[in-house]
Structures are given as C-alpha cells and as structure tokens.
Amino acid sequence: MVSKNTKLVVIFFLLFVMIGCSNGTDFQEKDYLKVGIMLSDVGLGDQSFSDSAFLGVMQARDELDILFSYKELGDTGTYLQGLTELVEEEHDLIIGLGFMVKDDLEKVASTYPNQQFLLIDDVSDLDNITSLVFKEHEGSFLAGLVAGMKTKTNKVGFIGGGDFPLIHKFAAGFKQGVKASNKDAEILIEYANDFGNDKLGEKMARSMIAEGADFIYPAAGYTGVGALNEAQNSGVYGIGVDTDQYFLAENAVVTSMLKKIDVAIFQAIKLFVENGELTEDIIELGLKEDGVGLAEIRIISLKANEQEILTDYIEKILSGSLTIESTLK
Template sequence: MKKWLSLTMIFTLAATMLAACGGGNAEQPADETPAAEQPAAETPAAETPAAEQPAKSDIKIGMVTDFGGVNDNSFNQSAWEGLKAFGDASGIEYNYLQSAQDSDYIPNLNQFVQEGWDLIWGIGFLLQDAMLEVANQNPDAKFAIIDGVVDAPNVASVTFKEHEGAFLVGVVAGLMTESNKIGFVGGIDIPVIQRFEAGFREGIKAVNPDAEVIENYTGSFAAADQGKAAAATMYNQGADIIFHAAGATGDGVFNEAQEQKAAGKNVWVIGVDKDQSITFGNEITLTSMMKRVDQAMQTVSQSLVDGSFTPGIVNLGIAENGVGLPENNPNVPADVLAKVQEFSDKIKNGEIVVPETPVE
C-alpha cells in the first residue's frame, strides 16, 4: 500500500495547526455529551470578534470510540480533543458516537455513513475489523483509523511506535526506582499494548538491568476497579513506580497511588497517551508517555478539508514527533532527562532499534 504523505510533512503541518488552535483544548477534560448537543465553540459568539470566528463549513467529520469512551483521560479523550480543537478552529461540524461494546462498532460506523459524513474516524485497534467491513461495503465513503491498519482503498491508517516512547519512560523508571521493582499495568493483551510493555522493559533494562518488572494485563480498558486492584498488588509487592497502558482502567492505578501516598509510601505512576499530570496532579504523576493522537487527528482531518486526503498507512515514532515525554517534567531530575535525550537521539538515528513485543 502506498505511503500517505511524508512523515515530516505530517507533523510539520500538525505543529502548525496546533499552534493555530492555541493547543488549549488538549489540556481540558472531554465533554460528557456529544458535540452536536453543545455550542460549536466554548466562547459565546457575541464575545468573540467576528474576524476570529472560523467560517462555517459544510464538511462533517465523525468519530467512533472504542468502549473506553471520550472521558477515559487517555486515548479516546486525546482523539476527541484533537477533533474538537480542529472543528472549533475550522468551522466544520464534528461529533462522536460512543461504543459500549464490540457489537456497537459496525452500527456506529454505519450511522455516520448513512448520514453522509465526509470522514469517519475509528479510534483504536479494536475497531479494525469492523472498519474493514464497513469500508468495503461503502467504497465512496472516507475513513481513518488510529492504531489499526485497514487494507482498503478508502481508509487512512495511523499507527504509532509506542515501543519507542515507552522505552524513554522505561529509562526514567529504571533510573528513579528506589526499590528496584517496577510495575506495568496493561489493558487488553493486544499488539499495541504489547508494544508499550516491550519498550518499557527495554528502557528499564538499558539503564538498570537488575530491576524487576511486574506486569498485569487486566483485560479491559474501562475497569478502574481492576486497575486499582492491580496497582495495589504491585505496590504491596514493593513496586514504587507503575506505568499503565490501560485507558480508563489506568484511572484506578492513579487512585491507588493517591491512597498509597496518603499512607506515607513514596510511589509514582507514569501516565500514558497524554500528559496525565494535568488530570491527576504532579504529586503522583512521575511523567507520561505522550502519544500524539490529537495531532494526528487534526492533520488527517485537515487533509480532508484541503482536498488532499489520501488513503494508506503512516507509522509515527520519535523521529516523527509522534511519541515522547511531555514538555514539562517537574518530577524528573535534569540528569535523568539528559539520559532520556541521549537514548532518544540513539533511537532516532537508528543506533537503537526497540523491540515491539516482550519476547523479542
């Protein structure tokens, strides 16, 4: 399948768009109701100079979540914030349909098709099969998916090199652990989550081969209680840092860390997908593995508006600014950040190739 846009062009454009949007929505919690039920912008039109308001567009872009939902403080929320920021800046119509279970994927995708939406996003690997079926049945519709590869002539597939970003937070964990026990909480055991674990383990091993990694796949991206229970077990086993790649299940990891901190234990969580210190605070968030889903959403959506939308596959890693650490890391010492940069440069120039599965 042919490549969709050059990677450098994609993230140059994304950075420009993000600056144009002010980046403000990326740090706000997602709205709890679909956008179609709310005003298109958060500031009343009367308070905004006419010159600053985007021209109204007839283009409609929809998004189907997996069952983590747009308030998962992680993956789906980052996607929704990216689409919302783009919609508010460009004047397009945008909305989402939330999936409560796997059986909702095809009906939700088909609803957007039947209503004539111009681009339909699927968020997550779990929508891959459903999108392939719907895309094949509707060859004139345009689709895009995050974290899946759909081999159809009307689908743009955006994937990330999670293992590269996870390697960097593994370096942080390996250098900052005091107990030499580190936890990893995954959601569903699928390739994308395995990439998180694989990179995390390799980053730890690169700087602290004596550290023990304890892992637990909860089997869900929407079970905070299971995340909390997994974290409690790990902290009680002596882990002092836990990295989660579990969507809303990870909320429970943070909740347990808060309780452990209150009890006097020096424990940390490494967040995922977005800067989770914004939601859970710097008191328990050591750092986060940023996965710039919001920028990818904006970039592909802009290509539709520009008339340059081209199906195909793109894979975004450190070199493409698709994964990495947040800009601000107040809990990570300068010498550790310097080591992170050193390894980041080695990955970027090919000196280090990070494995994609824990068994490699």
C-alpha cells in the same frame, strides 16, 4: 400592544437576516466538510484515549472550519451500527478509533467503497481505509528509562489493558527502557483485560506495590486511572499514558508517555481538507514525527548525568542509530 420582549425578538431576527444577506452566505448553504468519529469502547470521560481524540476533532472544527459528530458504543450498541449511521449521515471522512473497531469498520468500508475512512491504531488493507499507527514502544522506552533510573526498590510495574500486540508495544518499550538504565531492575507485567474498570486498576496496582514495585505504568485507559490513584494513595510513583495525566494524581505521576492522538487526528483531517482525500495507505508516527514523547518530569528531579542519559537516548532514536523493539522478549 406589542410587548418589549417581542420587539427585541423581531429586531434580532431582522439583524440576523441582514447579516446573512450582507455576507452572501447562509450557514445552511455553505458546503462544510463533515467528519464523523466512532469512539473507542470506554468513550468520552476515559481521561486518556477517547478524550484525546475528541480534542483533535474539536481543534479541526475550530481551525479548519469543519463540522463533526461522534458516536459512542453506549449509544449505538455496536461499532457496526455507529459506523453505518455515520455513513448514512453523509460524512466526508469517518474515523474509527481503536483496533477494536477494525472488523466492523472493514465491513462498512466494503459496503461503501466510495467512502473514505481513517482507522486509528491498526492496519487495514482496504483501499478506502487509511491506517494511522504509533510507535508506542519508543515513548514507553523513555518512560522506562526514567523509572529505571529513579526506582529505589529495583522493582517496577506495568499494567496493560489487554494482552494483545498493541499493548505489548507499550510493555516492550517500557521494559527495554528500564533495563537500559538499570540492568538489575525487575519489571512486573500484568494485563487487566479491561479498559474501563478503575477499581480493578486500583487492585492490580495495590498487588504490585505489595510486591515491592515503586513505579506503576498503566496503559489501560480508565483502568489505568485507578492504578495511578492507587499509586498516589500508597505513596509510590506513577507514569501516565496517552495524555499528560499529572493532574489525575499530582503527588504520584512523575511523567506521562504522550501518544499524541489529538495531534495525529488534527493533521490527518487537515490533509483531507487540503487534498480532498487521504492518499497514504499507512501513516506511522514515532518520536521523530512528534507522534509520541514524554511529558514534563515533575515531583522528582533528574541528576545531571541522568538527564544526559535521557537526552542521549532521545538523540539515538531520532537519528535512527537505536531501534526499539516493539515486541516482548
């Protein structure tokens, strides 16, 4: 005797076959565009850079009808290995997330000159690599304006994940913003040289707070998450980065400098889907292109004149009448 469960399995199988025949398309036969992404060193769960990028490729999957897969350094051992695997898996577009991927990405791109790559956060001269960079200094300038206006101690802190040009852009913009709204304020700047150590972030923030800083702005991945937690524990303010990090420390995070990696990756994939290639050598996204910005301001309130200052500077950056420097001076 055939069991009831067996009958159900047969019915579902027949329904599946009928549906496949009725629309004339089988999942295996459809020519899906495939996107692969090599995540940055910390990988998923950093609540910042990698997580935001992952949201971008998931949106592309849902809205553009693509397939995607990803590699993490913890699984592949090296970026070179992960990127090579993505090529061998025959992805149409391969994304390297973060400046630290650049060297290995260029090695793989040189080996496979017909493969299209997208490099996030650095610039390559190779013909088959499109570079996508952000004006982090513009968004950080706005964060600095807020900190400069609302600090009570006239001392604020910046924690960078590494001491190199990309992170200097965050620090430079923040410093200029603080000084634009409060010329008497002091900016403490330190580098963790580690993007994945929340305990180190806590320690560095604690040291800055002991020196009198009442605002902490970390651009340091998961290390920065620790700094924001310490800001909350110590009763001072924090500023998030990359994504709206308010929900990590709801009693501390006043706003976040939004680096819209998810939006940028989705738009790049969309261009690739529409055109079959990425034709631009470099894509640069700032405030005007909606690549960076400021999250909702919470916990504190800006006075009418403070809001006017913030709005005025936004308009100046958008119009091009004000240029924010990307290097520290």
